[in-house]
Amino acid sequence: MAEQKKMVEAITPMDQDFAQWYTDIVKKAELCDYSGVRGCMVIEPYGYAIWENIRDILDKKFKELGHENVSMPMFIPESLLQKEKDHVEGFAPEVAWVTMGGGEKLSERLCVRPTSETLFCDHYARVIHSWRDLPKLYNQWCSVVRWEKTTRPFLRSVEFHWQEGHTMHETAEEARAETEQMLNVYADFCEQQLAIPVIRGRKTDKEKFAGAEATYTIEALMHDGKALQSGTSHYFGDGFARAFGIQFTDRENKLSYPHQTSWGMSTRIIGGIIMTHGDDNGLVLPPAIAPIQVMVIPVAMHKEGVLEKSREVLARLQKFCRAKTDESEQSPGWKFAQYEMKGVPLRLEIGPKDIEKNQCVLVRRDNREKIFVSLDELETRVPELLKAVHDGMYEKALARREQMTYTAVSFEEMKQIADEKPGFIKAMWCGDLACEEKIKEEAGLSSRCMPFEQEHLDGHCVCCGKEAKAMVYWGKAY
């Protein structure tokens, strides 16, 4: 009991200090450990298993849509990085440079990839010659490095894992369709697997990716009312293709430049899961990516028949879900708290009295509801309850986002909401950079996206009063 208490007390309540609550969960749920390397994480087994589940679901989807995995070098020679002007300006300030190799100074320094457009283009220039070589639908799973000054586990680290898709197409239409398709893959993944509702939309020019013609994003709202950019998809037009001299003979036998996309989702999303679903008892994991979906806890496990029954139940569960048990000498209470902390979606308790009644107790992590289930119905009830946990988590997150989304039609109103109420603010915008910068400066809000689902709140820009071109979601962001 002492240990259980200690563990529960060890998490700082969310309302008291959100940042500390986050750090406590990362540490206590054993997701990652700070490393001896500034700004780099050690992702521990439980955290990495979450990433593997995310990877496996996305990878399967990518492959179903015709994408193939490849591996590009982790280094980019300086001259290659410099080929596309906007891109190098965006990334050069935050890269790590290798200047020595094998005991000698390198004649050209190499940066550790912050993203791999340049490497893919270098390869595409060698392998794309004819329209028959298109489309190229490549993806890679890897880690990249951006020299961030202040870092936080998962949310912002010097090295992080991600996947980066890089595709080349015959036509602009096809490339635009790919950009949109992949944004929808991310959005559906967030909503259907991670139970995170997202806003789908387009970034303003100020916020778009360095070198892109258009950047699309999905934005999620965290517990504390800050936004998290959770996945992006970029349309490049033929800008990189021209810079890298990638040309193909088209169907009319003319030389053309292909049209390009890239899209990525990273370990950052694990930070999003923590901050969307977690509570003061710890992590709450969406069933689809939880390393353990059901934790079997034998109660009074030294009583005759309990361990046997609990193992029998475990074996049945393992046929259709990720289930584990804890037969350690810790008290059931300690175990309950421990696996709540780790966010396991369902706890299955089984003790002598349950066995007498041929039942077990299932406890949902999301709302702590206790459900008595006949042991004859495990195979149907457990999947139903996992789905119920997912749905409950999604609905709760969606309700919170709706509660925390405000509308402003004047700049005064906007500033007041920004001061007093964390969350999204919907407001009209004229499209001018000047207004976007003024809103950033005076209200502390960045434009999160111009949502695909536009609403007509008003005819005028919230900032300058000129004719409005789009409704924008504004917010403070991670």
Place this chain on the structure above:
Amino acid sequence: MAEQKKMVEAITPMDQDFAQWYTDIVKKAELCDYSGVRGCMVIEPYGYAIWENIRDILDKKFKELGHENVSMPMFIPESLLQKEKDHVEGFAPEVAWVTMGGGEKLSERLCVRPTSETLFCDHYARVIHSWRDLPKLYNQWCSVVRWEKTTRPFLRSVEFHWQEGHTMHETAEEARAETEQMLNVYADFCEQQLAIPVIRGRKTDKEKFAGAEATYTIEALMHDGKALQSGTSHYFGDGFARAFGIQFTDRENKLSYPHQTSWGMSTRIIGGIIMTHGDDNGLVLPPAIAPIQVMVIPVAMHKEGVLEKSREVLARLQKFCRAKTDESEQSPGWKFAQYEMKGVPLRLEIGPKDIEKNQCVLVRRDNREKIFVSLDELETRVPELLKAVHDGMYEKALARREQMTYTAVSFEEMKQIADEKPGFIKAMWCGDLACEEKIKEEAGLSSRCMPFEQEHLDGHCVCCGKEAKAMVYWGKAY
């Protein structure tokens, strides 16, 4: 037909120039592309799919044995690399150094990991406190960098992919058992999945891993008679634990140092697959890791009913194996050559005459045998034939290795064989470094391993004539 001829002619015959034959296969089978980054590869979809299959099989096995995946940083601060003396001496000369980050000179330079013992130890020092924390059975899939001067795709590249297992144990016995277990996992994988026979044994002190107490290896023999170290497993004792101050309270409540292992297999093994099984028509892939196990080629595909039947057959195959079809306008002959080049284990031809007889033609890649199979028997015959291809490949490789393994009982004999006959030479050794170095210098042979299956060829060292301590496999190696 012209294209088919062109393609076949494009591979340099193995006997004419083995190195060029290898390079031709890598390029023509589209396994990898040279990149603009010196010594680094672009692994193309077909090559990367092979690596994914290797990874999936090994990863499953590792997890069954209780290992967990983690992710360590890709950088090692110089002070961390230097903590274990032998280790830094072995690796420091061949690392790449990051000296600049975010536009500033770093106060301490970071090397890009050449291997991660130091990072794992740094983490273990923080998380291992009690015998209850042991064993730690961690693994990571990543890429590492070694600044090689001369590089070749898969065999030796500046950056390469691998997995590295790093484990910590309460006792030396347990750690030694783990070292041996993982070597056997690699050996069984090579033999049972890759059809590559291997010699299991221990490295001499001269050839062991920097910082290890003992290194175990599996050695395979390539087509040209050169050896390929195909997987290694190291026992470290408590050397790193002492250097990194990793201590735990043992079962007797005393402070102890844990005992450590590490073990790895890399993309190098893809080079081993090429050079063990390939022939003058191209790659020959073991069915277990072939991205395409059966290639369906419709013959006279514009004749009525052919495409329909071929698609029906494909759909049936895809239920139990990795099957594809090629419905492009290339001739069947071109397609036969193309997928032989790509090493697809089985080709399934189906044309109007076959359809009349309710049959298809299956052609084995390993021996080109043609088998007529009733369409009613696809589900049983195809798995049988895939197994037959595997067995045929293994037997052929084993027979060749036996043919190319020689025995020498005098130094003269050893030098003569080394001059005239490529392959392994078994010879007795006294255990002295001086003899090992003399054999290297005068016969051009390195010790490959002291096999677990020792034979008593003679009582005397082949080099100095003193009492022999072990039989050693000697050879030239990649």
